Amino acid sequence: MHVTARVFVGAVTIVALVLGTVFTVARTEARRAAAAGAVRALEQSADLVAQLLAGRGRSLAGGARVFVQGPYFRTLVAESRRDDILDQTFEAAEQLDASWVFITDASGMLVAKSDEPSASGDQLANVSLISGALRGQVMTGFGGSGDSALFQATAVPVAAPGGSPFGVLVATRLLDSALAVDIATATGSELVFYVRTADGVAHVAASTMTRDTSLREAVRSRASGQAPLVIDGREWITHATALNTAGGTEVGGYLVLRRAEVEVPAIAALRRAMAIASALGLLLAVVAALVAHRVVGAPAGRLEHERQVLARELSAARGDLQDHVALSRLLSPDVATLVTAEHPVATETSRSILPLRHRVERTLSLPRALPLPILSEADSDTTPFALGSTVAKRYRIDAILGERDRGVLYRALDLHRGELVALGVVRPERLFLDDDARALLAADVAKASRVVHPHVAQVRDVGDDHGVPFVASEFVPGVSLASVLRQWGTLPVDGVIALARQLLRALAAAHAEQVIHGDIKPSDIRIVAGGQVKLAGFGIARALRDAAQRAQSVQRAGDASLSGRVTGATVGTPEYLAPEQLIGASASFASDLYALGLVLHECLAGHAPQRHDMPVTLIGGRLGDEPGAHARSDAIAWPLPLDTLIASMTENDLANRAHSAADVLERLERLETSAAPRE
Known part of the structure; x- marks a missing residue:
């Protein structure tokens, strides 16, 4: 045999022996590793x-x-x-x-x-x-x-x-x-x-x-x-x-x-x-990558997604707790005393209301500047239900929390569930309600009841007692923002930011359920002990607006019996209504943000922007040439980024106004200002 051939055969033999040995060892180890x-x-x-x-x-x-x-x-x-x-x-x-x-x-x-x-x-x-x-x-x-x-x-x-x-x-x-x-x-x-x-x-x-x-x-x-x-x-x-x-x-x-x-x-x-050799090696690498992705990557991706969701939820909970602490630290002793005092008064329903109120005032030395929200028995003469009466065989009234032209807000005990509720009652003599209007009222309130959130006073029930419609909501023991502003005039910037975060979370949750408030104002914002904020009044303003629009359409049809009972389709507190609402347009996500922006401005400045004594001048100011209800002054004491954020919420032009509470909340979280409360 030729030397070249011998060398070739020898080389091939050596290579074959080496490859055979390597293959045998690799196969054995591969089997062992594969089994494990x-x-x-x-x-x-x-x-x-x-x-x-x-x-x-x-x-x-x-x-x-x-x-x-x-x-x-x-x-x-x-x-x-x-x-x-x-x-x-x-x-x-x-x-x-x-x-x-x-x-x-x-x-x-x-x-x-x-x-x-x-x-x-x-x-x-x-x-x-x-x-x-x-x-x-x-x-x-x-x-x-x-x-x-x-x-x-x-x-x-x-x-x-x-x-x-x-x-x-x-x-x-x-x-x-x-x-x-x-x-x-x-x-x-x-x-x-x-x-x-x-x-x-x-x-x-x-x-x-x-x-x-x-x-x-x-x-x-x-x-x-x-x-x-x-x-x-x-x-x-x-x-x-x-x-x-x-x-x-x-x-x-x-x-x-x-x-x-x-x-x-x-x-x-x-x-x-x-x-x-290498060609199939590359192909096998691609196949191995696909197999690895299917067996390991996809489950790992799902686990990572769950981890990210949990991290976001924990971060939100931590931020919420920080806001509670920040707002709680800002409450004065007088306001904190009022927050603590209202709950024991609200739960004692077996005794007369006025003597009980006097006992609490004497015991806790509550300031007369912030009285408990309980009206006298004489005030109940002009309301649909008297103190101590039972509505719909379920809600026993023990206090009048507020009174307006179209309705009255009571505090009542739910006899079925054994808990306090806020009972809003519509005055039938001030607002025409036929069967269609009552059906709209029930539908609006039922939609609002779907909103369940820590910063929302949940709507519980809607009903009718001898022709008088009512809405039962969660009773929030605490003090209203309106009372706090009357006591202090303004709030510190960090307190306003803590308040804004909680209210924006409430609006984001409501808007996600396609529920619009329609009449946000300081009296609807409750602050409980510990600094938690709850937004009340969901479903009420929209229901009243729908009923008022129904009444207008009936009046235009020529029903003279409604004289004096139709008050128009603009429902809400004019000082906090968006321009489009003042001329009868429906409330929207943007109008809720407009009202909240005005509330935040009032917390910072001590008054609502565009103050007018007459509704006509208020509407004129909102619909005039002014760019927005909120205008910055060089003399203000709050940071420019916060002012810019509020300005975007209170644009008169609906097209330029913020429309998403979640987006506004995200912008607020990103504000780089030392005023934001951080632990």
């Missing part, structure tokens, strides 16, 4: 399944807790009105996206069930899910039905605030094949849910794999602790997790599966890379 990686990946998939199921349970429990807060629902359960409660199970199942919903009474007896309308009377108090809820706890767990259904359940107690449960709402969701497919897509593994029957045998409840005899037998053997698992002649690596009832009894579980041979693609990839 497969186990880790399987454990991660099982953990992710557990997290997804836990998140699904929290979502179901959260929705159920909100549903049972409804006063009407609580009343039905408390009175055991079965037909109405059955209707509520259908509504709850739809709202919560539940497979079925059932409700028990205080003894744990079944009252109604959405998927079995005729079912009732079964005693369920010995079920851990129910017994725990009857003790006031929110209970979660899993359950099985026969040998084919596995479900997730949550039980929420039905109780009045501070009271013992008088019923339980249970909502369930099936663990079905659609859920298994969704979870398998997220984890990159096959998934099988199984349910155990009373004899301890495991049966397939839902699966991403074809249900056949080999799968059923394999699940029974793996659920019994046997391994490895073989299905249709193929070996699978598995991870089993048990699912328990609220009492800790195992009712089933789930298996996460991966094929054993799928876990060693690196060996084949290595062989191809040695044969074809």
